[in-house]
Amino acid sequence: MRGRDLDALRDWADSGAMALTGRPGGPPLAPPGRAATIVRRALERLSLDLPDLLAERAALTGLRRNGPWSPGGRFRLLRAADGWIGLSLARSSDVELIPALVEESSARDDPWATLSAWALGVTAQAADDRMALLGFPGGAVPSPAPRRPGVRLTKLGRRSPRANPLIVDLTSLWAGPLCARLLGLRGARVVHVESSTRPDVGRRVTPAFFYRLRAGHDHVTLDFRTELGTLRDLIAKADLVLEASRPRALQQLGVLAEEAVTAGTSWLSITSRGRQSNSVGFGDDVAASAGVVVDDGDELLPVADALADPLAGVAAALAATDVLAGEDACLVDVSMLDVARESLDGWFAHPPHRVVKRGEEWWIETATDTFRVCEPTAGEVALS
DSSP states (O other): OHHHHHHHHHHHHHHSSGGGSSOTTSOOOOOSSSHHHHHHHHHHHTTEEOTTGGGHHHHHHTOOOOTTBOTTSSEEEEEOSSSEEEEEOOSHHHHHTHHHHHTOSSOOSSHHHHHHHHHHTSOHHHHHHHHHHHTOSEEEESOOSOOOOSEEEEEEEEOOOOSSOEEEEOOOTTHHHHHHHHHHHTTOEEEEEEESSSOOTHHHHSHHHHHHHHTTOEEEEEOTTTOHHHHHHHHHHOSEEEEOSOHHHHHTTTOOHHHHHHTTOEEEEEESSOTTOOOOOOHHHHHHHTTOEEEOSSSEEEOTTTTHHHHHHHHHHHHHHHHHTSSEEEEEEEEHHHHHHHTTTTOOOOOSEEEEEETTEEEEEESSOEEEOOOOOOOOOEEO
């Protein structure tokens, strides 16, 4: 057991994710669980050598540890009357809804000051309920939502496997595009389909990372309202569709995942809490809702950079690889929350250790070993 716990600590240090966890002026903190180990082992199963995967977005965008905020500055944990909540202000609409959340006609100039004062006066459960009602990303930490498997698979049709499958990728941001990237590196042909009316925000916000994820993929831009027939044709020809929107978004267009799977196209959906939920979530707040946070003695702090995104993307790629190798057409339902929860299963604590600075580098010292905390990097893609 102790050896496995030491391996988890070393994997965190090697991944660059530990260097993103903690306060700007303090030492990096070891995150709980085995997420870094899970990702390393999953990539080994996929025969891909991507040691920088958990921290490459931070490396490409210049992010560093930023507690009590996330490295990107749009998420933090707040003390509630009886516990903790986490909240992302990732969209302008989230900021605009703050008065409705706190039930005041106007908010302070500093939105986080407003939210901090409100949180102290409500229970974590009450905050969770109200945030869900208004569609805020986040909630109680840990989430009271019932657990389910991180990846749920339903067989609905039959298909014929191909050596170089066609993937139609309708996703944006990180988890879905990462899954598409990993499948592409394994030989699949990926067609990224982007809505002309709702383009991928990653193209504008993190362009270097956007092109890293999309490298080598074909690209099609469609107006889903007027070119729905083209979208349907692409789906019918695909071996697998990737999407990461709430189910009702495509259902409103008459595009039903179950119908596509019954006809022979597998479908993989990545959402914050599974296809049965309409919850909104981003990588930082979902990881915190799963309980993947660190306690520095004063506050709970977020772990790494949007950790639930790469965790879910890798889990999705593993599931997709298995589905593409089989003759069953499947609906694959990936819950980011539950994938992140599973990274804590069976884990209790890291072995006793110190984090010390030597020159410009941080090192971990345990009773039996010493190793460096690696900074985020974005190396070249390699196949093992």
